[in-house]
Amino acid sequence: MHRCSSLTSLPKELENLTSLTILYINGCSRLTSLSNELGNFKFLTILNISNCYSLISLLYELCYLTSLTTLNIRGCKNLMSLPNEFCNLTSLTTLNMRGCENLISLPNELGNFISLTTLNMNGCSSLTSLPNELGNFTSLTTLNMNGCSNLTSLPTELGHLTSLTTLNMNEYFSLTSLTNQLDNLTSLTTLYMNRCSRLISLPNELETFQSLTIFDISDYYSLTTLLNELDYLTSLTTLNMNGCSSLILLLNELSNLTSLTTLNIREYKNLTSLLNELDNLTSLTILDINRCFSFTSLSNKLANLKSLTIFDISYCFNLISLPNELSNLTSLTTLNINGCIRLTSLPNELDNFKSLTIFDIGYCFNFILLPNKLNNLTSLTTLNMRGYKSLTSLPKEFGNFTSLTTLNINSYKKLLLMLLFDITDK
Incomplete structure (x- = not known):
């Protein structure tokens, strides 16, 4: 019964389907209540009632669905509470409550879901606390609490979730501190903590x-x-620190993260140079430092990053030159220096970039001459040269870009005519 938007109640005939194992009634946006007879579906393993926007409560009869392994109530935004009788759903392995934005509390009896492996509470923004019984979910591997923006603290029992591999706690705007809640989560492989805007420090237990x-x-x-403990994270492949605008120092410990393939430090306003220690990150394939407005120079040792394929230094307004x-970064496929307004030239050895497919040099206002080897x-x-003021000529070999599918030199008609003439001439 997918997206039966005119359905206001479940058909009575449904009660006869007692052998049902899977039931989808998702997207029934006018459905205000469920049938009492749902409790007769003893063999039901999957129940999806997502995006039933008008549903304001769940029947206690659901507790009779003892074979249920997956319950999806995603997007039931007017749902305010869950029945205490939920405690009988001990076979449940997946519970999706994403977008239940008016859900104000969870029953303590939720702790009986000892088989639960995946719990999604993304966007449950009205929750102000979590029951201590959350610690009973010892089989839980994935916990998504993204956008639970009114949670001010985490239960200490969170540390009991020793099977947890993925923890998402983005947008915890009201959370001010983390004590010892995370120290036992030694199986974690993925930890998202972005936009925790009031937290002033990382968990002390990082070394675990x-x-x-x-x-x-x-x-x-x-x-x-x-923290110094960051250097213990030797299995780390992706580190995102975008927008950490108050961060004063990138500690030398980054040099120990030799498995790192992706490093994002975009909008790190206090960064003035790329530390020499980064030359140890020889597995790095993506480096993004765009909008680091105080950034003035790149280390010569950048040449050691032989595996780098994507390098973004766009809008580094104070960057004066490129080494x-x-x-030497011959694996580069994407190079973005858009908006580096103080740069006046490119390195002459650009012809080493044999694999480069995307080159963005737009709004580099002070470029006077492009190197001939660019061709x-x-x-x-893709080549973006939009927004040039000082450039007066293009190399005549420019027409050699036979693989070019996108060219942007918008606003500079003279350059456009020169380039078109050159290509036509070829």
Whole structure:
């Protein structure tokens, strides 16, 4: 009964289907209540009543569905509470409550879901606390609490979830501190903590997260320093620190993260240079430092990042020059220096970028001359040169870009005519 938007009640005939194992009544936006007879579906394993916007309560008869393994009430935004009788659903492995924005509390009896492996509370923004019984979910591997913006604290019992591999606690705007809740979560591989805007420090227990591969602390506005324990995260492959605008120092411990493939430090306003220690990150494939407005220079040792495929330094307004060693990054497929308004030239050895497909040099206002070797970038498919003021000529070999599919030199008609003439001439 998918998206039966005119349905206001379940058909009475449904009660005869007692052998049902799967029932979807999702998207029935005018459905205000469920049938009492649902409790007769003893064999039901999957019940999906997501996006039933008008549903304001769940019947206690649901507690008779003792074979249920998956319950999806995603998007039931007018649902305010769950019945205490839910405690009988001991076979439940997946509970999705995403977007139940008016759900104000969870019953303590939820702790009986000892088989639960996945719990999604994303966007349950009216929750102000979690029951201590959450600690009974010892089989839980994935916990999504993203957008539970009114939670001011986490239960200590969260530390009992020793099977947890993925924890998402983004947008915890009211959370001010983490004590010892996370120290036992040694199986964690993925931890999202972005936009926890009032937290001023990272968990002290970072050194216990030996299995962590993805760590996201983007938009951690009040974070001022990184802990020494960060260097214990030797399995880390992705580190996102975008928008940590109060962060004063990138500690040398980053150099120990030799498994790192993705490093995002976008909008890190206090970053003035790329530390030499990053040259140890030889597995790095993506480096994003765009909008680091105080950034002035790149280390020559950047050349050691031989695996780098995507490098974004756009809108680094105070970057004055690019080291010639940049041309050693021969695996680059994307290079973005858009908006680096103080740059006056590119390295002459650009022809080493044989794999480059996307090159964005838009709004580099002070470029006067482009190197002739630019035409050797024969793999280039996208070139952005929008917004030039000082550039007066293009290399005549520019017409060699035979793989080019997108070219943007908008607003500069003279350059456009020159380029079109050159290509036509070829």
